[in-house]
Amino acid sequence: MTRDYEPVLLANLGVPDSHRLDVYRSRGGYQAIEKALRQHTPEEVVELVVQSKLRGRGGAGFPCGMKWKFLPKDRTVTYLCVNADESEPGTFNNRILMENDPHQVLEGIMIAAYATRAQTAYIYIRYEYVRAHRILQQAIQEAYDAGLLGRNILGTEFSLDIYLHRGAGAYICGEETGLIESLEGKRGWPRTKPPYPAVEGVFRKPTVVNNVETLCCVKHILDRGVDWFLSIGVPADPNNPRDLGSYGPKLYCVSGHVNRPGCYELPLGVPCRELIEDYAGGVRNGKGVKAVIPGGLSMGFLRADELDTPLDFSSLQKVGCLGLGTAAVVVFDEDTSIVDILHRSCRFFAHESCGQCTPCREGTAWMYRILNRIRNGEAEPSDLEILLEIADSIGIIPGTTICGLADGAAWPVKTAVRKFREEFEEYIRTRKGVTVG
Amino acid sequence: MSEQTSTGRYLTEAMRQKLNELAPRYPTKQALTLPALHLVQDRYRCIPPEAIVEIAEFLELAPAQVLDTMTFYGSFFRTPDAPLGQFRIWVCRSLPCSLCGGEELLHKVCHRFGVEPGGTSQDGKVTVEPAECLGACELAPCVWVNGEVVKVTTDADLDQLYERLQAGAIGESAQ
Ligand SMILES: Cc1cc2nc3c(=O)[nH]c(=O)nc-3n(C[C@H](O)[C@H](O)[C@H](O)COP(=O)(O)O)c2cc1C
Ligand code: SF4
Ligand code: FES
Numbered sequence: 001m002t003r004d005y006e007p008v009l010l011a012n013l014g015v016p017d018s019h020r021l022d023v024y025r026s027r028g029g030y031q032a033i034e035k036a037l038r039q040h041t042p043e044e045v046v047e048l049v050v051q052s053k054l055r056g057r058g059g060a061g062f063p064c065g066m067k068w069k070f071l072p073k074d075r076t077v078t079y080l081c082v083n084a085d086e087s088e089p090g091t092f093n094n095r096i097l098m099e100n101d102p103h104q105v106l107e108g109i110m111i112a113a114y115a116t117r118a119q120t121a122y123i124y125i126r127y128e129y130v131r132a133h134r135i136l137q138q139a140i141q142e143a144y145d146a147g148l149l150g151r152n153i154l155g156t157e158f159s160l161d162i163y164l165h166r167g168a169g170a171y172i173c174g175e176e177t178g179l180i181e182s183l184e185g186k187r188g189w190p191r192t193k194p195p196y197p198a199v200e201g202v203f204r205k206p207t208v209v210n211n212v213e214t215l216c217c218v219k220h221i222l223d224r225g226v227d228w229f230l231s232i233g234v235p236a237d238p239n240n241p242r243d244l245g246s247y248g249p250k251l252y253c254v255s256g257h258v259n260r261p262g263c264y265e266l267p268l269g270v271p272c273r274e275l276i277e278d279y280a281g282g283v284r285n286g287k288g289v290k291a292v293i294p295g296g297l298s299m300g301f302l303r304a305d306e307l308d309t310p311l312d313f314s315s316l317q318k319v320g321c322l323g324l325g326t327a328a329v330v331v332f333d334e335d336t337s338i339v340d341i342l343h344r345s346c347r348f349f350a351h352e353s354c355g356q357c358t359p360c361r362e363g364t365a366w367m368y369r370i371l372n373r374i375r376n377g378e379a380e381p382s383d384l385e386i387l388l389e390i391a392d393s394i395g396i397i398p399g400t401t402i403c404g405l406a407d408g409a410a411w412p413v414k415t416a417v418r419k420f421r422e423e424f425e426e427y428i429r430t431r432k433g434v435t436v437g
Numbered sequence: 438m439s440e441q442t443s444t445g446r447y448l449t450e451a452m453r454q455k456l457n458e459l460a461p462r463y464p465t466k467q468a469l470t471l472p473a474l475h476l477v478q479d480r481y482r483c484i485p486p487e488a489i490v491e492i493a494e495f496l497e498l499a500p501a502q503v504l505d506t507m508t509f510y511g512s513f514f515r516t517p518d519a520p521l522g523q524f525r526i527w528v529c530r531s532l533p534c535s536l537c538g539g540e541e542l543l544h545k546v547c548h549r550f551g552v553e554p555g556g557t558s559q560d561g562k563v564t565v566e567p568a569e570c571l572g573a574c575e576l577a578p579c580v581w582v583n584g585e586v587v588k589v590t591t592d593a594d595l596d597q598l599y600e601r602l603q604a605g606a607i608g609e610s611a612q
Contacts, residue, residue, distance in 0.1 A: 128527075131586075134610060185496075188509060203465060261533075293532070344532050
């Protein structure tokens with residue numbers, strides 16, 4: 001099925017000078033915004049996106065059209081924040097889009113701004129993405145010069161300014177309200193919700209936050225139509241009214257112990273095994289798989305016997321993962337120590353917790369300390385229970401924290417310890433009294 | 438305090454002009470805090486305490502507000518007694534890179550440039566710091582040098598990195 005799939009989001013990759021406006025236009029670029037402006041009212045564009053059942057690609061999978069509909073009807077000012085903070089370990093698809101096809105990103109932003117009546121869009125881009133920043137900046141300038149940005153775009157009533165805003169190296173600024181606070185010039189502490197950004201976001205005004213890839217999908221929905229989008233991916237389960245389906249293309253990033261790490265565009269729902277073997281060239285040195293992170297570190301782990309799980313918005317929960325996340329797939333070969341992997345995971349989250357909620361601040365620090373104890377041969381098997389108890393009690397899902405970072409810290413712990421319990425016990429037993437560096 | 442700052446010792450005229458150009462983009466002055474901190478750090482390779490006061494004055498904020506923001510972000514946090522080198526090297530040690538040798542790479546890079554992790558070389562040329570995922574995992578294990586990401590697997594790669602850095606021929610510009 002996935003064999004005949006023709007890339008859409010990455011269609012311009014490898015085309016010489018793909019970042020230039022004339023090249024983008026020669027390949028059909030900026031026809032979607034023309035169509036939106038000339039043939040549809042903003043409300044109709046929102047309706048198309050609702051019908052497409054597009055779900056956010058930034059990690060949470062929230063229905064995009066529904067989010068846009070949450071904007072208050074009587075608003076006078078609306079902001080669009082483009083989330084290009086991309087910091088989930090293993091994830092780099094936003095970077096690929098911005099560096100290789102910046103006008104596709106801008107066109108998606110323009111359509112979303114038209115639909116939501118935003119006159120200002122900020123692209124919040126992570127500090128490390130210097131090249132992407134430069135390429136986008138040039139593309140924005142080209143677009144202004146061509147009358148595609150600024151006042152009365154393409155001779156219509158529609159006006160839009162797009163500004164790049166650089167982050168400063170904090171994972172938490174990818175969380176949408178952390179991003180908003182950071183954009184306002186403050187520390188990136190996530191806000192308690194409600195109010196949601198749609199009602200009160202940046203500068204206290206109604207705000208839409210969308211991921212770069214989500215907005216690129218919007219462009220193609222306008223170009224190719226809702227039916228095209230709905231023909232790709234995994235339909236909603238008719239027996240489950242809460243299943244919203246997984247429609248459209250997805251950029252899967254594959255890294256770790258594979259022969260061909262990279263970003264692959266495939267229909268949502270590709271089985272993890274197919275992605276690793278047919279696209280990423282299988283595991284290096286002919287080894288077997290020990291474990292896989294299916295959607296960025298925060299989502300937890302799959303075991304080798306769970307590799308037939310489709311990578312879509314509903315299947316991963318069935319095998320204990322948090323969700324699809326960013327669809328960044330990290331592969332570990334059979335020789336990797338699960339204890340070492342979890343140690344790195346706990347180190348990351350203990351470092352990145354913003355410290356605002358006690359359960360997250362203390363919980364992530366405790367989990368990291370326990371992992372250090374395990375690696376130093378100082379742990380007891382009962383420490384695994386403490387580890388699980390902490391992991392089960394921090395996050396939005398148990399209802400103890402402001403944002404989802406804590407859930408993302410907990411899920412690797414829960415899935416690693418529960419799925420690889422014997423290895424942890426064996427490690428603790430044999431390491432006892434042995435000190436490692 | 439006020440006498441020294443009113444002459445704008447750290448926040449130069451050019452920086453003030455740049456910030457004035459950016460100001461219409463935002464409905465508040467506070468939103469210019471990160472742009473201002475970036476300008477200062479790019480120039481001085483650290484954030485001098487006096488610059489905090491000057492930024493605050495320029496943006497009509499309390500110095501504590503600027504300080505509070507500054508200390509939150511991993512890219513800043515450099516004081517004049519430990520400024521960044523001319524080249525900042527981040528060695529990624531997040532999982533995808535560490536699976537491909539990222540932890541060892543940190544030590545190799547430190548050794549090659551003669552610094553401790555987090556430290557700066559005697560000649561002020563290079564600072565080497567551990568980093569989390571740089572968003573370039575297809576190049577694992579990789580390092581970030583003044584905005585350019587380089588894959589470093591072999592000793593020859595490391596030599597090449599060293600040569601390019603000595604020649605000043607490395608890095609990306611954001612503009
Ligand atoms: C800790 C944390 C980090 C996040 N980082 C990012 C990120 O780097 N990029 C992103 O698009 N979304 C990130 N998100 C999700 C955003 O909060 C938000 O859901 C998303 O930007 C919405 O856009 P979408 O609906 O188009 O996906 C993060 C969430 C959490 C809890
Ligand atoms: S859950 Fe953690 S990262 Fe999120 S707001 Fe609370 S302390 Fe900060
Ligand atoms: S893990 Fe090193 S760049 Fe992503």
